[in-house]
Every structure is written in C-alpha cells, then in structure tokens.
Amino acid sequence: MAGPLRGLKVVELAGIGPGPMAGMLLANLGAEVIQIERPGSADIGIEMPPEFELFNRGKEKLSLDLKDPAAIEALLGLLEQADVLIEGYRPGVLERLGLDPAVCHARNPRLVIARMTGWGNQGIMAKSAGHDLNYIALSGVLAAIGARDGKPAIPHNLVGDFGGGSLYLVFGIMSALFERQTSGRGQVVDAAMIDGVASLSTSMFAQHAAGLMNLDRASNLLDGGTPYYDVYRCADGQWLSVAPLEPKFFALLIKTLGLDAGWIARQHDRAAWPELRTVFTECFAQRTRDEWSALLGHLDVCVAPVLNLDEAPHHAHHASRGTYAAIPAGSNSMLAPAPAPRFDRTPAAATLVTIDQPDPGATLRRWGVAEQAIQFALLT
Numbered sequence: 001m002a003g004p005l006r007g008l009k010v011v012e013l014a015g016i017g018p019g020p021m022a023g024m025l026l027a028n029l030g031a032e033v034i035q036i037e038r039p040g041s042a043d044i045g046i047e048m049p050p051e052f053e054l055f056n057r058g059k060e061k062l063s064l065d066l067k068d069p070a071a072i073e074a075l076l077g078l079l080e081q082a083d084v085l086i087e088g089y090r091p092g093v094l095e096r097l098g099l100d101p102a103v104c105h106a107r108n109p110r111l112v113i114a115r116m117t118g119w120g121n122q123g124i125m126a127k128s129a130g131h132d133l134n135y136i137a138l139s140g141v142l143a144a145i146g147a148r149d150g151k152p153a154i155p156h157n158l159v160g161d162f163g164g165g166s167l168y169l170v171f172g173i174m175s176a177l178f179e180r181q182t183s184g185r186g187q188v189v190d191a192a193m194i195d196g197v198a199s200l201s202t203s204m205f206a207q208h209a210a211g212l213m214n215l216d217r218a219s220n221l222l223d224g225g226t227p228y229y230d231v232y233r234c235a236d237g238q239w240l241s242v243a244p245l246e247p248k249f250f251a252l253l254i255k256t257l258g259l260d261a262g263w264i265a266r267q268h269d270r271a272a273w274p275e276l277r278t279v280f281t282e283c284f285a286q287r288t289r290d291e292w293s294a295l296l297g298h299l300d301v302c303v304a305p306v307l308n309l310d311e312a313p314h315h316a317h318h319a320s321r322g323t324y325a326a327i328p329a330g331s332n333s334m335l336a337p338a339p340a341p342r343f344d345r346t347p348a349a350a351t352l353v354t355i356d357q358p359d360p361g362a363t364l365r366r367w368g369v370a371e372q373a374i375q376f377a378l379l380t
Helices: 018-028 069-081 101-107 132-138 158-183 193-200 202-209 247-257 270-284 289-296 316-321 360-366 371-378
Strands: 009-013 032-037 059-063 084-087 112-117 188-192 230-233 239-242 303-305 324-329 332-337
Touching (some): 009 069, 018 084, 018 112, 069 101, 069 360, 069 371, 101 112, 112 158, 132 193, 158 188, 188 193, 230 270, 239 289, 247 289
Parallel strands (some): 032 059, 112 188
Antiparallel strands (some): 324 332
8 A cells, every 4th residue: 555644554443424434534545444344233224335335445344243252352453553443333332342442552552542423422412323414403504504595405414424523533543643653652532523513613603703694594605695605507507606705806707797897896785785696697597507617617707617426527627637536346437536635755546446355364463463362253
C-alpha cells in the first residue's frame, strides 16, 4: 500500500455507516486495515452485493465470533500490534465482549481506541437507538434545511453519518496519534455524531447570535433565501445553481445575462429580492441547463449545473482531475470517488477493491499473534 498512512495498522470492528467509511478513508491513504466481521452482525435490512461495498475497499476481512473467548484472545493479539481500533457499537457492548479500553490498553498502551456513536458514550440518551436523521434533528441543523413553507428537507445521510461522524472520527484518530508521539500513550476517542453535527453548525450559531440569520427556512443568505444563492429550473426541466454572492461576481452575471444594470446596486435590497427572483426565474427558463453551462461556465459568475450521480463523474472538470475512478464490480466496472485528499510526495494508491478474504491464520501470524491464540481462534 502507498500513501501517507503507510505503516499504520488499524483494526475495524465491522458495522454500518460512519465507522466503515472512516476505515475506508484510512485504507485509501495507505493504512493497513483489517475488518473484523461478526457472524450475524446487525444491518438495516439492505443487502449490498459485496462488489459494491465501497467502504470495504482496500481492507482485509477476518471473521471472528466475538462471543467466543478464544476469538477475543486472538483479537487482543491483533490489538497488541495495532495502532488504532475502530468500533461503532452502542455504549457498553465493547465492555461486555471483554474488550474494555482498560483491557486493551493493558495489552497495548499505545493503542488509539476510536469509538463511533450516535449520542456519545455519556449522556442521558447515550444508549438510545438513533440514526443520522435523529442526530441532525436534535442538533438544530435539520430545522434549517428545506423550503420555507414546506417540511424540513432530508440531506441523505451526509451530514450526520459522514460529516459529523466519519470525518470527526478520523480527525480524532489522527489527533490522538499526533499526541502519542509526545506521550507514548494511546487514548479513547469518543466521536459522537451528535457532537460532530453540532460542531459543523458553528457558523450557523454565530450568524444567528449576531442577528444575521433567522430561524425561518429559505430566508437567509446561504439557504436559498436570496435570489442570487438558489437553483433555477431551465428550459429542459433541469436545474442550474446560481451563487454570485460577491458583488463583482453578481455584477458580471447581471451584465452577461443582459439584465437591467440597476440590479447591481440593489443586490442587497431585501425588498427587491422577490422581483429579482422572478427576473432570474424567467431568464434561466429560456435556455437548457447545458446551454447555460456552456455560456456561463467559463466566467466568474459562480454558476454550475445541478448534476445527478450518473452525470457527475463525466463532467469535464472531474475528468481533468481524476475525481472519479473506474472500480471493478463483478464482471463489469463502476465509477466511484477516488481517494481524497491528495498529497504531492506520498500520493494515495489505495486498492480500489475489497481484498479477498485471506487465510485467517496467515493474517493473524503476519500481525504477530501468538500461535496458541491462533489455533484456538481457528477452532471456533
């Protein structure tokens, strides 16, 4: 494996959502990640064919029955050699399995134990069930997204699971590894999605406290409240994103569209916004989305087409950067996001497919697990 994290050893206890994505991000950048699967692991009722499990790319899989003491001993043998343990169970489950952080640290004081939860490992809701939608709802974020007179809009599970979850978990892991260089000791990282989402909303709280953001949806600068930060339907029914916030970009757009130059001085006149929105709506409805893209795409007017998942990978900009990569998927291939971010000296060259399940004994031996523990584990 290549990349800036080459040499980092990670054990990931299989789960769903943010934990596996965090493991993928580390594997993409060169970390050696072994994913421990438990027989009968919980799921959400969606069966994903293995070749499309992109979160597992670059990882090795190892099946261990963690209800068996022999398997726990083998896992502890792995953790003795690991830098990081990622787990996403409800609070208390790791302890019931015999993998209490104190036990793990007794075997490997340098181990970083990264715990991914929804509500956190403490708090009155710590052991309650929940999902992305619940976390962004309780944090105040969901209430701010959507049409003014409609219900809150659900932004897939990008904000809670992956923004507030995976990215903060990886940030916590790397921070603990950095601190370990000084102390020589690992620690527990408590990455709660509810905390991450709250952190993501920092600017919203600041703007609201300063009187620059109100609580009504689609009535503020960055939520579609302004006519110059919105999406407009084009002649072919497709959509165009329009976001010239800065006066110089707004002025250039007005001039390029051939609209009344008087609008330039009225950009921030809230009383004029309804009329300007109507002007933009009528204007952008006169051409197709791709015609507007061709006309405006090379100008500094902050306009971009709204692309779907089939279209996005084929956009010329993505092609020029290699934003998406072809990944084997069964007998065919699929386009999926390439590893990010990028590094100039240690570029990522992660395996873009899941590593076939190795011989469990070989994997355990390679990591230096005691032979007796291996033999007991393989008998389970």
